[in-house]
Amino acid sequence: MSITPEQRIQLHGFNNLTKSLSFNMYDICFTKTKEDREAYIEYIDEQYNADRLTNILKNVSDIIGAHVLNVAKQDYVPQGASVTVLVSEGPVVEVPTEHFEESPGPLPDSVVIQLDKSHITVHTYPEYHPYEGISTFRADIDVVTCGEISPLKALNYLINSFDTDIMSIDYRVRGFTRDVNGHKLFIDHDISSIQNYIPDDIKELYDMIDVNVYQDNIFHTKCKLKNFDLDDYLFNLNKSQLSEEEKAEITRKLRREMDEIFYAKNMNVDP
Template identity: 80%
Template structure:
């Protein structure tokens, strides 16, 4: 018999709700020449190689209180990397209501929880437009846990681990657990928005959209940087080296790319 933090409910058996966090980040850059594109891809592969990604996910494992069972990592040719970590139940300790509350997680700080049958994965996708000068780096991270706390506690740390222009975040609770009377519980903590797990200092930097299906325990948030400084999107030089017309043209291309990713449609090519 176990207690779940939600209203001190006694559970029949262990808490076997599955909580899944999918965190997608995008970094956008203007790379005018083939040489710049190749240099950008090389830079991304070096910055986010399998070894560094493994270190990031290992810290996520510590934050959610799990134990690493197995690590599989791979750097791909010509570009990209993947890491998968299988994790098992961590020390239970004093998992409190605070560990489930709607508040940003640590950067980093260990959060103790009971976990089992869980995994954490990351895949990277550097790519570029064939002739428009736009290069994009995408990283997909999935944290799936079974136990008392939400993997949203690792979200704050993940945001700080990547240079992010656009974020797409999904959180879903699946399955059910039972109280001692046999009554099913389809969620064991209160949540109104993923935004409540993002620090206010980060939220102030982004425009955000929520699409939530509360009755299905499905939560979705998209974020796009508000401020735009062209220097942050040029690879190897600054905007002072460009003519004003070229600056305007590059700015238009970059903002169009960001809008297309944020809204999920080709706004510059007649897409609906």
């Protein structure tokens, strides 16, 4: 629903609210040999190198209506990459038309959005278990805006930019701004759950849990992929090459890894 000029709250000066979206994703696979594990790391570093990550963050900037001021990027040795993009005010070329249960924040009447003191970052962390054959790729993306537009507008794009088995998503509105009478505003849009900004076809793929602290404008949603096809989790291997016992054991290890990440705790480990 659009907001008419009569419905908009008149602020005293700049909107000082800081809106932070932290998107944490995991890709999990089984790598049978040490050579496979090293090849997986090499594959991830190639797929998600600093140049590709930079393009993803620039697209995020376009989606939220920001202007890129500066880009710092780095591929690391032995593995991983980081990109930081500083953004400022910029024109909104097109407002996304996806239907959500809640608005991702008030939209401006003019084509210029104040997004000073804002940034978008990504860091990647490929790694593997020392002896069980489990390899994981983690990416942490933070979108922080100061002004009217919420980074939640970019959430759908981010989900579709990564091959994601587990997601942990945090959204928080910090600080306050004032209306023309000096009254403090600690949030400038309605929100009850991050899930309301995720399209239904995506939500159907995941089991989801919310942990929200409404009085502090803190929202958390974690997601685990529902369907499990072993072939989707094997690197340089397919299940037709495995015995029934091997398939059962690898499946157990993969599911335990996913559960441990989803619930953020170690499960029982065989001695």
